[in-house]
Amino acid sequence: MSAISTERLDLLPLLVEHAEEMAAVLSDPALHTFIGGEPYSPQALRERYQRLVTGSPDPEISWLNWVIRLREESCLTGTVQATVGPGPVAEISWVVGTPWQGRGIAAEAARGLVAWLSLQQVRTVVAHIHPDHRASAAVATAAGLSPTGEWHDGELRWSVDMG
Structure with a gap:
């Protein structure tokens, strides 16, 4: 897994060491309005990141996680992730901290x-x-991605077929 660069961002492979800064980035309870739960403490996030970087116990599934770094501000602003497999399918998600929302970062x-x-x-x-x-x-x-009309646990499935 490598870093991914876009016009303004560096998506950096997740490290356990990112936990403290990311706990602050993700500290707004409003980020959990649609996904449930509550913000992680730095220690709880460190433990979560340790599990994520260790990887999936299923050899047919890869857990790929990046932190989002906004180059112009030299700070972390959120995360993106992909669960790949089994097969050539990836489920993605994203979250951007409240102070950076509305700027097209996600x-x-x-x-x-x-x-x-x-x-x-x-x-x-x-x-x-x-x-x-x-x-x-x-x-x-x-x-x-486009909405498919399919529902899973109260959420709408969106997808894109890339060939």
């Missing part, structure tokens, strides 16, 4: 991720989005 990061996945022989990219989460729907649209 859309740019998601576009960069989808482009990178297309070079990794992924043929279908999917995301599951709460029907009331208009900002995430806009990110999915910007990344080339």
